[in-house]
Amino acid sequence: MSETITILGAGSWGTALAMVLADNGHTVRLWGNEENHVKEINQDQANNRYLPGVELPEGITAYYDLEEALEDVETVVFAVPTKAFREVARRVKSIVKNKITIVHVSKGIEPDSLLRISEMLEEEIADITKDIIVLSGPSHAEEVSRRIPTTVTVASKNMEAAQGIQDLFMNQNFRVYTNQDLVGVEIGGALKNIIALAAGITDGLGYGDNAKAALMTRGLAEITRLGVKMGADPLTFLGLTGIGDLIVTCTSVHSRNWRAGNLLGKGKSLDEVLDSMGMVVEGVRTTKAAHQLSEKYQVKMPITNALYDVLFNGKDIKQEVEDLMGRSKKHEMEELIDLVNEER
Numbered sequence: 001m002s003e004t005i006t007i008l009g010a011g012s013w014g015t016a017l018a019m020v021l022a023d024n025g026h027t028v029r030l031w032g033n034e035e036n037h038v039k040e041i042n043q044d045q046a047n048n049r050y051l052p053g054v055e056l057p058e059g060i061t062a063y064y065d066l067e068e069a070l071e072d073v074e075t076v077v078f079a080v081p082t083k084a085f086r087e088v089a090r091r092v093k094s095i096v097k098n099k100i101t102i103v104h105v106s107k108g109i110e111p112d113s114l115l116r117i118s119e120m121l122e123e124e125i126a127d128i129t130k131d132i133i134v135l136s137g138p139s140h141a142e143e144v145s146r147r148i149p150t151t152v153t154v155a156s157k158n159m160e161a162a163q164g165i166q167d168l169f170m171n172q173n174f175r176v177y178t179n180q181d182l183v184g185v186e187i188g189g190a191l192k193n194i195i196a197l198a199a200g201i202t203d204g205l206g207y208g209d210n211a212k213a214a215l216m217t218r219g220l221a222e223i224t225r226l227g228v229k230m231g232a233d234p235l236t237f238l239g240l241t242g243i244g245d246l247i248v249t250c251t252s253v254h255s256r257n258w259r260a261g262n263l264l265g266k267g268k269s270l271d272e273v274l275d276s277m278g279m280v281v282e283g284v285r286t287t288k289a290a291h292q293l294s295e296k297y298q299v300k301m302p303i304t305n306a307l308y309d310v311l312f313n314g315k316d317i318k319q320e321v322e323d324l325m326g327r328s329k330k331h332e333m334e335e336l337i338d339l340v341n342e343e344r
């Protein structure tokens, strides 16, 4: 059955997901916060700022007026950077009077509050929310918008609601799985960006595939350690939103986080890198949040903490790599096994 769906955020991911929904016969209102950009999208039938050269299918209209964009819709997809989330949620709350199903597709953790995005949504707009569903997994907008086969996972506390969203998005090029582990799905999606930044750095330094494989594997180990402490199922980290998203983000030139890391590894400063990207690099803020989470939950996260020192304390990248390599010897699985047993 055809629905009208509002997507908040006319960046690369919001636009690519609008295309999936329009391909499935739905009517999509793509809300953007910049009037000229919205006009351009409607005139060009393309989002040339974020996905140049990709023609939008019929069924997508860009909106600048949020009230118009939200009128009488039952499903709203949040595709804005984590940093903008609260502000956008508050604006939605001031307009919407009925209960809506919320899908969020953003990958981050809020520093200081240390809330996952679904928790932030609950804090801000619980009274207008029917269900919250997160959609995550290895899925670069650049490829989804070219209809290249992609798989993702939707997770929710309410599996029926997750299945509804699975049906809404699923098609021949976009395969959607379900998972009930909201914590694991959100933690995996957010924290893989930290490791992608680090992988970009080691590539930028000219280190090889061995270093990258080590980062990805040990990175997943520390993400899993934290996730399990926070209540996630360890198996989720072996799935699309764990190892799957880690692989795509650490190895793809499409990744904003990998590209930012690569420039850092080549000697650019953090400010120079962020100024030159023109798109959100979630991993920077998430590194701060994960550093705080590792202290709160008393979980060892050596890669995250080394990156934190590079990004926020001006530490030398090569020295941090040396320090990581020179730590005292240990068993590969030692803390992970203890943690998983503890949580059982």
Ligand SMILES: NC(=O)C1=CN([C@@H]2O[C@H](COP(=O)(O)OP(=O)(O)OC[C@H]3O[C@@H](n4cnc5c(N)ncnc54)[C@H](OP(=O)(O)O)[C@@H]3O)[C@@H](O)[C@H]2O)C=CC1
Pocket (backbone or CB within 6 Å): 009, 010, 011, 012, 013, 014, 032, 033, 034, 037, 050, 079, 080, 081, 082, 084, 087, 088, 105, 106, 107, 108, 139, 140, 141, 142, 278, 279, 280, 282
């Ligand atoms: N790109 C991808 O392939 C994927 C991205 N994601 C996640 O999706 C989220 C969005 O990323 P992505 O689309 O890539 O980001 P982009 O940088 O491509 O676009 C972000 C969009 O959000 C808008 N925006 C920024 N601040 C605000 C605000 N305060 N109010 C309203 N809109 C705002 C931007 O508007 P403006 O143009 O005016 O700045 C822009 O349209 C991130 O959390 C990312 O991790 C997840 C999977 C894949």
Ligand SMILES: O=C(CO)COP(=O)(O)O
Pocket (backbone or CB within 6 Å): 107, 137, 138, 139, 140, 193, 196, 245, 248, 249, 254, 255, 256, 257, 258, 280, 281, 282
């Ligand atoms: O999450 C993503 C792919 O699954 C996108 O990653 P980047 O934000 O690094 O581009």
